[in-house]
Amino acid sequence: MSLLPGTFVVVPLNRREVPGVVWDGPPDPDLPAGRLKDVIEALEVPPMTASLRRFVEWVAAYTLSPPGAVLRMAMSSPGALEPPARQAGWALAAPAPPEGNARRLTPERRRVLALLAAAPGTVRAAGALAEAAGVSPGVVRGLADAGFLVPALLPEAASPFARPDPEHPGPPLAPGAQQGAATALREAVAAGRFGVTLLTGVTGSGKTEVYLDAVAECLRRGRQALVLLPEIALSAQWLERFRRRFGVAPALWHSELTSKTRRATWRAVAEGQAPVLVGARSALFLPFPDLGLVVVDEEHETAFKQEDGVVYHARDMAVVRARLAEAACVLVSATPSLETLTNAEQGRYAHLHLDRRHAGASLPAVAAIDLRAHPPERGRFLAPPLIEAVTETLARGEQAMLFLNRRGYAPLTLCRTCGHRLRCPNCSAWLVEHRAQRRLQCHHCGHAESPPAACPECGTASSLVPIGPGVERVLEEATALWPEARRLVMASDTIPGPAAAAAAAQAIQDRQVDLIIGTQIVAKGWHFPHLTLVGVVDADLGLAGGDLRAAERTVQLLHQVAGRAGRAEAPGWVLLQTFSPDHPVMQALVSNDLDAFMRAEAMARRPGGWPPFGRLAALIVSSEDEREADRTARDLGLAAPRGEGVQVLGPAPAPLALLRGRHRRRLLLKTRRDVAVQPILRAWLARVEVSNSVRVQVDVDPVGFL
Numbered sequence: 001m002s003l004l005p006g007t008f009v010v011v012p013l014n015r016r017e018v019p020g021v022v023w024d025g026p027p028d029p030d031l032p033a034g035r036l037k038d039v040i041e042a043l044e045v046p047p048m049t050a051s052l053r054r055f056v057e058w059v060a061a062y063t064l065s066p067p068g069a070v071l072r073m074a075m076s077s078p079g080a081l082e083p084p085a086r087q088a089g090w091a092l093a094a095p096a097p098p099e100g101n102a103r104r105l106t107p108e109r110r111r112v113l114a115l116l117a118a119a120p121g122t123v124r125a126a127g128a129l130a131e132a133a134g135v136s137p138g139v140v141r142g143l144a145d146a147g148f149l150v151p152a153l154l155p156e157a158a159s160p161f162a163r164p165d166p167e168h169p170g171p172p173l174a175p176g177a178q179q180g181a182a183t184a185l186r187e188a189v190a191a192g193r194f195g196v197t198l199l200t201g202v203t204g205s206g207k208t209e210v211y212l213d214a215v216a217e218c219l220r221r222g223r224q225a226l227v228l229l230p231e232i233a234l235s236a237q238w239l240e241r242f243r244r245r246f247g248v249a250p251a252l253w254h255s256e257l258t259s260k261t262r263r264a265t266w267r268a269v270a271e272g273q274a275p276v277l278v279g280a281r282s283a284l285f286l287p288f289p290d291l292g293l294v295v296v297d298e299e300h301e302t303a304f305k306q307e308d309g310v311v312y313h314a315r316d317m318a319v320v321r322a323r324l325a326e327a328a329c330v331l332v333s334a335t336p337s338l339e340t341l342t343n344a345e346q347g348r349y350a351h352l353h354l355d356r357r358h359a360g361a362s363l364p365a366v367a368a369i370d371l372r373a374h375p376p377e378r379g380r381f382l383a384p385p386l387i388e389a390v391t392e393t394l395a396r397g398e399q400a401m402l403f404l405n406r407r408g409y410a411p412l413t414l415c416r417t418c419g420h421r422l423r424c425p426n427c428s429a430w431l432v433e434h435r436a437q438r439r440l441q442c443h444h445c446g447h448a449e450s451p452p453a454a455c456p457e458c459g460t461a462s463s464l465v466p467i468g469p470g471v472e473r474v475l476e477e478a479t480a481l482w483p484e485a486r487r488l489v490m491a492s493d494t495i496p497g498p499a500a501a502a503a504a505a506q507a508i509q510d511r512q513v514d515l516i517i518g519t520q521i522v523a524k525g526w527h528f529p530h531l532t533l534v535g536v537v538d539a540d541l542g543l544a545g546g547d548l549r550a551a552e553r554t555v556q557l558l559h560q561v562a563g564r565a566g567r568a569e570a571p572g573w574v575l576l577q578t579f580s581p582d583h584p585v586m587q588a589l590v591s592n593d594l595d596a597f598m599r600a601e602a603m604a605r606r607p608g609g610w611p612p613f614g615r616l617a618a619l620i621v622s623s624e625d626e627r628e629a630d631r632t633a634r635d636l637g638l639a640a641p642r643g644e645g646v647q648v649l650g651p652a653p654a655p656l657a658l659l660r661g662r663h664r665r666r667l668l669l670k671t672r673r674d675v676a677v678q679p680i681l682r683a684w685l686a687r688v689e690v691s692n693s694v695r696v697q698v699d700v701d702p703v704g705f706l
């Protein structure tokens with residue numbers, strides 16, 4: 001066979017037949033020529049583009065993953081490689097059977113024939129034909145037996161991916177910053193080459209409308225556009241806006257698609273039939289034939305980091321994908337990451353900014369409530385000033401929201417008698433009480449058990465007490481305070497999927513809800529025009545733990561939550577309950593000066609060479625056998641790389657020292673920015689022998705440190 005690079009093929013591998021892709025590049029000199037086997041067949045699907053092949057190689061090299069593991073992500077719907085099965089139907093026999101037969105035709109049979117005769121070449125499935133003619137399936141069978149009908153292939157189903165219309169009238173962009181930014185983005189797309197633009201602007205400033213304009217430009221040029229959203233399940237409002245802007249829905253890509261839709265979508269993308277695709281991070285690996293634009297909305301979101309399998313950051317890889325495809329890339333956020341801001345500052349990215357809310361809506365006023373001066377009642381979690389503000393808001397007929405980024409009733413259960421704390425048997429973590437379900441749950445491994453009647457340690461009955469609040473407990477308090485208010489809890493366990501999220505958003509928009517109590521789900525880009533008060537129950541929550549980006553992430557999350565308030569005419573308010581109102585994070589939110597905060601963050605990270613001013617890579621050693629984990633971690637520590645601008649921290653037990661029954665140790669490689677970490681990591685790992693019971697996971701540019 002003469003096969004071009006990129007062709008999808010089936011090859012023998014041991015005794016199996018597996019799909020693969022013909023790769024290019026120099027042949028491996030170590031391949032024993034005589035032992036190569038023949039390709040079994042080439043598949044009828046458009047070949048993988050050179051740009052996607054280079055991307056697969058790039059991601060594999062950057063993340064230290066086997067190229068096959070990355071290629072598998074680009075072939076994530078194996079069924080799509082087979083041509084779609086075409087179903088059989090029935091057509092009129094030509095020539096028709098002799099006249100004599102026709103005289104014996106019943107009215108039922110005539111109706112069937114008339115349907116098929118209506119247009120020449122009509123083919124219909126037996127069931128559909130019988131139904132349309134109002135006859136039983138037996139009538140169709142009888143006609144076939146009598147030679148009036150012959151089997152034929154049904155025409156291929158029309159693509160379910162309608163072409164979004166770039167000229168569909170969208171809202172006119174506001175003169176000034178909005179139009180200016182849109183023009184700049186359209187030009188970036190029209191240029192037809194790689195470039196990255198950071199689009200920032202306060203929450204509600206109309207960034208989405210601006211980048212949808214760039215999508216329209218990409219459509220006009222006949223290239224495909226990819227929009228990455230951090231949590232597609234929570235994007236009902238976004239999809240509705242897309243529909244309003246372009247007249248049709250975009251193609252979707254996320255983990256909850258049925259395998260049938262997955263197959264159809266993958267194939268439609270490969271065939272260039274899905275002009276706009278909106279997806280989660282894995283959409284980067286779809287086989288776009290001619291990608292012209294990649295948008296990453298909420299680029300600061302940690303949900304873009306994939307933490308298992310091939311460990312990669314979809315925002316960073318989106319930039320690479322765009323570069324290899326000669327496409328424009330747009331990173332969008334009201335609260336951009338320090339990494340991206342630094343790239344913009346150093347001129348690697350262009351920067352567009354929208355400085356005010358659309359249609360004159362004002363930004364919410366943010367104030368801190370000092371919990372030392374205004375403590376909540378004993379066993380309660382809402383301080384008097386916040387209670388008063390909610391009461392007034394509800395009295396005005398406006399909506400209020402209480403935000404607490406913690407699911408369940410209480411994060412910790414403690415024995416009053418002996419001090420014992422209930423913990424997960426598989427993880428170093430407390431069990432979280434979910435009172436509505438009468439369960440104690442581990443949020444890391446899913447372990448669940450019934451609440452014990454007595455302390456498992458000292459045996460004292462009724463001695464276990466909940467410590468601290470989760471959203472369920474805030475709901476309990478809110479129910480007592482505002483029994484008349486219509487309440488809605490938004491957390492991943494009460495809003496289990498896209499449909500539930502869409503319904504919740506609609507109920508809020510339609511004012512069927514007065515008080516929303518939610519976890520980080522509520523921080524996403526929702527537009528709730530009647531919401532005027534946001535209360536943050538524990539603004540200090542994200543600051544514990546000492547992670548490199550804890551402060552940055554807290555500012556981003558709380559600013560996004562705050563941004564839900566006052567998006568229409570009525571002004572919005574935000575109250576932060578905190579024990580440290582003077583903390584730079586609270587000051588940044590109160591003064592609404594995120595720029596100053598990010599400048600201070602940069603100043604704090606630069607001297608120590610922390611990202612983005614230096615590079616990090618983590619090694620996570622894990623094993624069910626604690627001694628094995630320790631031994632490998634120690635060996636890695638002894639074999640640690642040395643050199644100018646290279647430093648290794650650890651090994652040390654991971655904060656989650658036990659996770660799903662595996663003991664975990666961490667090492668952290670820290671280098672200067674001009675040092676490439678991959679060759680160092682490769683050489684380091686090659687120096688250490690790792691037994692089969694131990695896994696060493698490499699995480700380049702780690703986001704989580706647990």
Ligand code: ADP
Pocket residue numbers: 171172173174178201202203204205206207208209210358525527
């Ligand atoms: P951001 O993405 O910056 O948070 P959005 O794009 O969500 O802001 O815009 C906020 C609100 O303003 C949305 O309801 C959006 O539909 C509306 N909006 C933005 N720009 C326009 C415009 N040019 N015309 C009409 N409505 C707009």
Ligand code: ZN
Pocket residue numbers: 424425426427429442443444445446447660
């Ligand atoms: Zn657990």
